Amino acid sequence: MAAVATRKCTGLDCAKDAGTLQCPTCLKMGTDSFFCSQECFKRSWTDHKTIHKKSNILTNLFPPKVVSEPDPATGHFNPFPSFNFAGSLRPVYPLSSTRTIPKTIPYPDYARDGIPRSEQKLFGQHSIKILNKEEQEGMRVVCRLAREVLDIAGRALQPGVTTDYIDELVHKACIERESYPSPLNYMHFPKSVCTSVNETICHGIPDQRPLEDGDIVNIDVTLYHKGFHGDINETYYVGDKALANKEAVRVVETARECLDKSIELVKPGMLFRDPGNVIEKHAKSQNCSVVKTYCGHGINQLFHCAPNVPHYGKNKAVGTAKPGMCFTIEPMINIGTHRDRTWPDDWTSTTADGALSAQFEHTLLVTEDGVEVLTARFPDSPGGPVPMPGTE
Template sequence: MSDTTSEPPAKRKCLGVDCPNDAGTLQCPTCLKLGMTDSFFCSQDCFKKNWSQHKTVHKTAQGKTQNGTFRSITPPKAVTKPDIGNGLYNPFPTHHFTGSVRPVYPLSPMRTLPKSIRRPDWSETGIPKAEQRLSRTKIEILDAKAQEAMRKVCRLAREVLDITAAEVRPGITTDYLDEVCHNACVERDSYPSPLNYSHFPKSLCTSPNEVVCHGIPDQRILLDGDILNLDISIYHGGYHADLNETYYVGDRARANPDAIRLIETTRECLDMAIKLVKPGTLFRDFGKVIEAHAKSRGCSVHATWGGHGINTEFHPPPWIPHYAKSKVPGVCKPGMTFTIEPILTLGKPKEVYWPDDWTNTTVDGKWTAQFEHTMLVTETGVEVLTARLEDSPGAPIPIPIADEGIST
């Protein structure tokens, strides 16, 4: 602990879980190194007592948590010269890219919203302070009113995803999809949850081909034959919703047996896990089904990323693992809302980061796919709050009987 010379604001609450005391001048030294200047505790003893839970805040800030949170963005260390004709450039020319996808800059300016739209606490500062203070073992049980609020925000999120997905086609940029998503959120009096979350610069995540997750929308043009994950999260009425799907870009993608096997197996893994959701099911049970089905199709599960709780906060507990043999504690109870969102690959389930500190790709350049739903545990089972509609884009495609493994 560090004893700072400046006094914290009057009656600042100690970050110790359930600690009734006001904070003193003691701050966590690791938080200070990470640029987090609001981590005050009442005493050394309280800090030590809460260390095992508080240190997850550091991992969140560094993007190492296994609950789907984002990493903090850093400016590029080197850039190529902008193309004379169009001004576009690769901001990381010395980076070893594992696949064919490259960042295409400049990024468009961060999009704005009307002042009337309700915002989460990170909208101005980029720091999810309330989320950082959460106990990682206390899982919220929603009452009837809160459940209705979740139904509404999830319905709106499904609309936003479907509107954005309807625009997926060869020849458009992922930045254009970000604009479509952003505008659809504004039209629904909703805030796009990723926007400025730990300084993420865009309103959704676009992850093509070998990008595992958290791709930043930019000026890259989608090609016929690509696959693309759209990860949509919105904030409305004080509650968040989160869902994503992977889509085929053009006819070449829809005719690629490897892409079909990858995408449809991932979709099926999510559906099979959802069937297990009911009171009494262990959080670790979902991963057993997901990994078994993935392996049966020659796929591997990315264990780094998992599902997470979601309600008035974006990433509260619990964390939901997608792999077998997990020792994560916890059991489903009526009133819980959380996501399940497996990521599969036909290559090695390991990731490397681009220098933007957000975009992570497979180590071998093999493609990945992901699907996600937000769900409510009911007294008798589960209600999938972000379920597909009959006219939702991106319907399943039958998996070819003969396939030889991914070739991309």
């Protein structure tokens, strides 16, 4: 699950960077308002709450149509029929019931109420944790498990399979490995895995839509095991039509190559602003663009923490890689514009022009003389590179 790039706090007369702390009333209303801290939110409340009154007046005058009529044959429906979708993909609801986790499996702190308090304590700080040998081994274990789970999901992909079924597979595979699926209830995300189809950049919510021959789909898996998170994703081709689609192959293979080329940089002394330069240069050479809204992130006992690792060139990321640091690189590459838009579910991020998008991610550990790819592919992992078509 990608980190969101730095936002500015919406607090009164505040110029600090915001984290993921949001006004709960704004969340219910489907609007964004991010704050740097609880104190800033409380200080700004009198001024901020006027936004709620204005929005309620407009909603009462022009009530939105919330859902379409369910299909009598299937019971499925589009929850946002009045939304101006950028591409042809549509959500297919109802979502399945929230899946449960045995109480014997350790939970991250946000599992019950959706609030990652341990992360919020570090908002605005740029210090990057150095893992000791025991912590590094904890990361190795969880990342190997995450690779196993992703491979199970990848092998199940075929036309007719729903992304909700993929979510069920991932959920069960996590439990079998005595792990908690990290996305579940993280900032109220409703599922155990992100499944991003076609024009979806990231954070797609698994639903009842059957995958079609010709789709591409990213599966983003994160496990929480014995106190550590391991994060990985890959984009896969669904059916023979996807492999025959030159644009699909170009964007998928470009994203794969962007990740591989950026990992070659990782070693002690690398600046966290450097991978973006390599990624954007290669993406442009293949007539693709790089998403700027989301970035790679530190990961360890926390799901998301410092450093931020942007994927675009000439960024101003802070920090230098040192042995023992653990983070992800996860470039999101588009065929068309780099711009994105978010569905009314507040999670699904798609390309603004409806064109295809692809992503790949590894969790990386900086070593004394280079990098260890903790989520590296196994010899029998599904997917893998295919020949790049010629560019026009």
